[in-house]
Amino acid sequence: VKKIYTAARVVTCDAARAGSSADSAGAGSPLGVIEDGAVLIEDARVAWVGRASDAPRDVDAEDFGARVITPGLVDAHTHAAWAGSRDGEYAMKMRGADYREIAAAGGGILSTHRAIAAISEEDLARDLAARLTRMASLGVTTCEVKSGYGLTRALEEKQLRAIATAAKNKRAPHVVPTFLALHALPAEARDGADAKEKRDAYVDRVVTEHVPKIADAKLARFLDAYVDANAFTVDEARRACDAATARGLSIRLHVGQFADIGGARLAADVGARSVDHVEHIGNADARLLAEKGVFCTLLPIASFTLKQEPPPVAMLRAAGVRFVVASDANPGTAPSESLPLAMAFAVRFYGLSPDETILAATKHAAQSLDEPERGVISPGNYADLVIWDLPHEHAIVQPWGTSKIARVIRDGLLLAD
Numbered sequence: 001v002k003k004i005y006t007a008a009r010v011v012t013c014d015a016a017r018a019g020s021s022a023d024s025a026g027a028g029s030p031l032g033v034i035e036d037g038a039v040l041i042e043d044a045r046v047a048w049v050g051r052a053s054d055a056p057r058d059v060d061a062e063d064f065g066a067r068v069i070t071p072g073l074v075d076a077h078t079h080a081a082w083a084g085s086r087d088g089e090y091a092m093k094m095r096g097a098d099y100r101e102i103a104a105a106g107g108g109i110l111s112t113h114r115a116i117a118a119i120s121e122e123d124l125a126r127d128l129a130a131r132l133t134r135m136a137s138l139g140v141t142t143c144e145v146k147s148g149y150g151l152t153r154a155l156e157e158k159q160l161r162a163i164a165t166a167a168k169n170k171r172a173p174h175v176v177p178t179f180l181a182l183h184a185l186p187a188e189a190r191d192g193a194d195a196k197e198k199r200d201a202y203v204d205r206v207v208t209e210h211v212p213k214i215a216d217a218k219l220a221r222f223l224d225a226y227v228d229a230n231a232f233t234v235d236e237a238r239r240a241c242d243a244a245t246a247r248g249l250s251i252r253l254h255v256g257q258f259a260d261i262g263g264a265r266l267a268a269d270v271g272a273r274s275v276d277h278v279e280h281i282g283n284a285d286a287r288l289l290a291e292k293g294v295f296c297t298l299l300p301i302a303s304f305t306l307k308q309e310p311p312p313v314a315m316l317r318a319a320g321v322r323f324v325v326a327s328d329a330n331p332g333t334a335p336s337e338s339l340p341l342a343m344a345f346a347v348r349f350y351g352l353s354p355d356e357t358i359l360a361a362t363k364h365a366a367q368s369l370d371e372p373e374r375g376v377i378s379p380g381n382y383a384d385l386v387i388w389d390l391p392h393e394h395a396i397v398q399p400w401g402t403s404k405i406a407r408v409i410r411d412g413l414l415l416a417d
């Protein structure tokens with residue numbers, strides 16, 4: 001099926017068009033905007049992009065007038081396969097309780113772990129599918145989804161199978177599954193005189209059993225680990241990364257959310273695609289990430305929720321790092337499904353420009369997920385488009401708080417309107 005969409009602004013995010021004289025985006029815009037643009041889609045793919053006046057005449061066309069077309073948004077960091085609710089612990093926190101009291105009351109990651117243990121795989125898949133549908137209604141056409149609340153192999157596999165089930169829905173975002181192998185220590189490995197032995201035994205089990213089995217079952221494309229103070233050490237995460245690389249998984253890591261313990265260097269060493277959070281990172285490591293092509297995935301909803309200082313964005317930018325912006329959707333520290341809200345916060349709190357933010361949630365996010373045929377409107381790529389009920393692409397990040405989509409299309413199919 002062939003169809004042409006036209007609009008006042010077609011934001012391709014295609015570097016080949018950025019600032020070219022044929023298009024009227026003007027020099028310096030990295031977004032490759034075509035004014036009075038047209039996108040021809042044929043089945044699941046983009047067949048042609050250009051000026052509406054140059055578009056083929058014999059094809060069914062739909063004109064969106066003064067609106068904006070962008071690539072479908074790509075949310076490259078989510079924990080969307082959760083169950084339960086952590087509203088109770090949020091209320092505690094707002095009353096001034098610290099994390100120890102919250103943990104003593106059964107809150108934190110272990111509370112979501114218990115909810116994952118209790119829910120059936122079918123219900124988990126159904127809840128995730130509903131969440132993905134809501135994300136699509138905000139403009140998301142590709143979504144990374146992590147496991148990490150299972151902690152045992154059986155429950156991690158259950159979470160990843162639920163993700164695979166939800167991913168079969170062609171009317172929801174394209175899903176990229178990540179095995180978050182080292183997220184938190186199970187409760188039974190935390191306390192007692194032999195806590196160190198139990199911790200080591202847990203990491204051994206993850207490295208020698210969880211990673212190979214899950215990789216061989218093709219339940220994930222990426223491995224993730226939480227490398228931070230009060231989480232896992234560089235040495236522990238390195239063992240998981242090496243096991244994953246040996247089995248063909250790519251790497252993305254939670255790094256520097258609370259402290260710089262060397263996670264960025266580990267990421268550069270093991271050829272990670274992305275380091276995520278990076279509130280705490282030094283200049284030498286930032287240059288190393290830029291040199292190795294490791295993306296920095298910024299998660300402003302998390303630092304907003306936790307009342308943290310932003311990452312050193314100006315320093316990272318000067319070092320040449322490429323940014324991704326993601327929602328970090330999770331029930332505790334980033335309780336939102338909205339990538340557009342994360343984009344608005346990236347501008348308001350982190351000082352990214354609107355153009356940087358749009359690239360960070362489309363092209364760069366797709367590249368960080370090894371999805372080169374998404375995130376850019378270009379011939380041959382998947383037809384993943386958002387038609388925004390907005391006069392300019394910068395209005396995606398201001399105002400915020402409401403859905404502004406006119407239509408969302410993935411692989412040429414309607415996801416939301």
Ligand SMILES: [Zn+2]
Pocket residue numbers: 077079254328
């Ligand atoms: Zn996360």
